[in-house]
Amino acid sequence: MDGVNFDFTKKKTKRSRIQEILDRILSVNENAIVYCNTQANAEKIANEYERVNINTSYFEAFIDHLKSKYDNRWVVIESLEKGIGVHHGVVPKYIQKEIVGLFNKKESNVNILTSTTTITEGVNTTAKNMIVYKSEKGAGINGKPLLTFDAKNIAGRAGRFMEHFKGRVISLEKEFLDVIDKVGTQIEHKNYQLSNERKEIDDEMTPPEYLDNRSKQRLAEIKTLQEERNIPDYILSQFKVISKRDKIKMYDAINDLDGEAQRKINDLINDLNAIPYLKLNKNGFQVVLDLIKEFTLENKNLHFLIDRKYTDQNGTSASVLTASLLSYIYNGYLGVYNYNFERLEKRIKAKAEEAEKNNKKIDIETETKNAVNSAMRDTSTLIFNTFKYQLVKYLGVFNLMYKFRISQQQNKNFEDIKGIDKLLIKLEYNAFSHEARTASDYGVPQKIIDYYDSQTDSVRKKLLDSFDGYEKQIYQKIKKIIEE
Template sequence: MKITDVLAEKAYDRIKEHGSPTPSLWKNYTTSNYLKDIYKLLQSEKYYSEGVKNLCFACDLAPVGNFNLSLLKQCIQSARVFLYQDMLKSNGLEFDEDTIFDSSQKAFYSLKSDFILTKEQKDLFDLFSQKRRLVVSAPTSFGKSRVMREIITHNQYKQIVVIVPTNALLSETYFTFRMDERLSRYNLIFSTHIEPSDDNSIYIFTPEKFDVYTDEYDINFDFFVFDEVYKVDSKDSRSSVFSNCLYKAYKKQCDYYLIGPYFNKFSESFIKKTNGYFKRYDTDIVQKIMTNYLYDSEAKVSGVSLKKLKGKDTRLKQIIKNIPGQTIVYVGRKDTAETRARKIADLTDKEVNNSELNDLIKYIEKNISKEWRLINCLLRGVAFHHSGIPKYIQTEIVELFNSGVINTIVCTPTLTEGVNTTAKNVVFYDTTKADIDLTGFEVKNIVGRSGRFGQHFVGRAIFLEEHVDQNNIDEINYPIFDYEKIPDEDYIQIDTEDLGVEGRNHKERILRQVDELNIPLSLLKKNKYIPFENQLELIQHFRSNKDLKSRLQIKSGLPEKQQVDVIIKLVHEVLFSSSDRKEAWTTANLSRLVKYQIYFNPSIKDLILEHDAVREDTRIRNVLELVYKYFEFLFPKYLNAFENIFNFVYSDTLSLALMSTHLQYGNDEKYNILLTDAGVPRSIISHLSKYLEGHDTISSIRNVIESNPSILTGLTNIELKMLSKRI
């Protein structure tokens, strides 16, 4: 055993013997002893993570403790997490001037940029430079995305694909890349309506958008980035599209950087077939303290006692009132997010006076509803956040939270899956997701959102319910290579030589079945992720109802009202998967609102007025889900499959493209589509529309605005901010 490991092991035993880092409770063990032992841990690769863990606790205590700052600085330099020192300086601690050695060490980790990498970030950067095809598991606060930008900056890749799991992360990534001058040599392509460029380009897409785009265009990408790669094995409705995106990268044989948190291994089949390399990092540069504050029990959080209470709501109120720091409250459902945010807002009558917050409230009142309970919450420094909220409002909420104007956000998984916040605390009001228990991995991933590197040394996670133990996913399997059975519709997309023996046999059975039914494989390949049996049912329905051919002859670009009723009925009741059908939406209701959308291009406010739910908040929640889930995503996918099947059965040329475009964007003007995909709100697009006719690129739209700034007259401050951020 190395001498550094021997010394580190003894140091580890001493720290363990004296318990949690609370100097006031120590006997015969001083803060100097503690720092010296931390230093010894940091000299050992085996104990490095333990060293960083205890260094976090020491730094957290330093502003109020009696710490030897010279020793503390030596520990920070040894850990090579240099930002810790800057964080302490901002808290009023003064260190000796850096020596020449200190400065040269920082320069070594700066990679010719203003950003200084941590030791393990630099190790990861160097490892990628050697391996080029890398799967990385590292904690949420590690900075994996930061390393990705360094990799892009320091290499000469020409066509880069970056896959992120949500539209919220797409917007955040696009904005981050736009602001990074080192990436200015690349075109940023974020919309499926922007044609590929032969010049240097970065394509930033969700899996669904990437899949659609690469079906239409053959991009010769040479570097592929996949954030939250564990979702290929997530066993939900999106896992197929995640898997297929990775399959496309596999077929390109390009360099890749696949990243995610908390998994121990990645598919050996995928690694072997791609000549890749897997690396796991366990060091968390922001530590987490977990506390259970359960039914009828007391708790203590960072020295603050929380009294014994029974109800979750009363315990939540105790936390909000008594535990300092910005807080994310995790809940499992959208309606719960809204009701609990209101309860927290009711804890105070004091309103927040902030111009940016007031601008957001006025925007919501004008464009959504004056009655939305989000307004009352915002006035008191509270917000709720879920997938039904417009992305541009989500962004404003997170920015107000990160700037300290909003103190509490009650959220569903949409905020805890990748979006960066300044939350010190995460409170688990629920330990479920849509009424299904969170896994140990999901709990750990959400806990990882407590504490932000650069602002906190320690984050807090507080549980109001019993929960499973946190754990890593043992192994991320790649379904296409590792599972004997995948959905029937997925087999059709995979080349036979890439399937195992059982997979090949199953695909052969499918091919025989469709051949017996006289259905071409090419048709089913077009209709990706549409349940195989549902497609067969619609084909049979068309074959049995020949009159539908004449009934659905569209004379102009959009179908007539009666035709919409027929189309929506078949799409919703036959093609929709069971998971996509929701009790809140009947076929008749959907058809009525689809017609309103495609014929009149209503605002969200108009759609809310048209909805027949009794409560205003229910109307708003349902309409936002309708717009951002059904109109933007589900209906276009299913309408495309409907069109393909109709044209096959009847040898026709039915086109529902205009209907899909009107559902997604309100109209088919190119500038409108591009600005909507960029995340620009409809109110701003409407204001600019008369100046942008005929402009079909983001650069030409930007030129019009820059050369004619007077056209922005009439936009509010928040609208100007939203626009400048996105184009």
């Protein structure tokens, strides 16, 4: 095949074929991306590919940083030592950026990248070869076949970035080649089709000429509800991903709170705004979660975390989400990871004990490595997806409608009412100051964000002095961006 010869004799499994393909590609000094349908598969392929460890002196500071911050058994670390980068949506942003940067530099010897569709989302690489592991996105009940548009987008990652005149696309499944050769279905926008079934939230973004009678009736109902409560358009038009009807329901739920619930929310807001660091009042936060729960039904994971309760040492019942968020606020990423890993580790011990009773053995080392990777994925998903995007959305609507209702009751300007804004900023950016949020958006280690969020010069100096070699490199880069 165009300068590279593969021998698939006696190589019937995907694992053996990928080993052959990557071995041959590396033998002619080329690089490759392996597209995977799931995060777990991206990690699995990186873990299973047999290759001796490379000389990592080119990115020694980065490897040392990862080993000092994360579990050394994490597949991202072990794979980098073999010259393989793992890239998917719940690898921390700054690590994703660094891995792509290493892949794009020949001298790094990181010449294999296993990735999900994240590699098609505005990421430029020097890849010569694209290997397609599976012709779908996701797996199981959440799996979807790739559309022609998706397949061509993935294939288009080979031979890019002014590095190669043309690239190769190698698929382990015939379905991918069938899809890519099809004429793509014309993309239709549901808001511009009269015959399309649409949700109520779509009504608000659909031009009048494309609205059917049912949609017009729903819009008229919402307008009446809005006017009855004197809610202005500029309030109801915020957070467009939540329907206006649901915002009005939230307003009504806040209005119906009894005195005890109102007091707990006041305690939550006062604690959030009273001191420089973040303090979360558990009882007040639970009232807010109970308010937003009914609006999260379509978001099964978030709804489950709110609905599932535990009893703390004081005998108080609270959502599992509350415990997870408290752990994140006070113990950071590693605090949540340690909780997730210890939970999985207990299962492994119980499984080993059960196996021993039946005169059987389990591979504890492999089970433990899988637990490390699973705990890392669960932790990142919780923090970078559930907290940052999903929870923020519903808490944001609560905050909006709460502040507006209080402004009505107290006859004050909306802007003068305190709410849970500080918590929202924490969840979205994990930073508070403008400089820290800029650093967070860019993608840097947390200690650099903490540096820019520091309240005093002495704390800043202490943090600066504690930077490791990699953090010092990134600090110099972000410092220039911020100062510009």
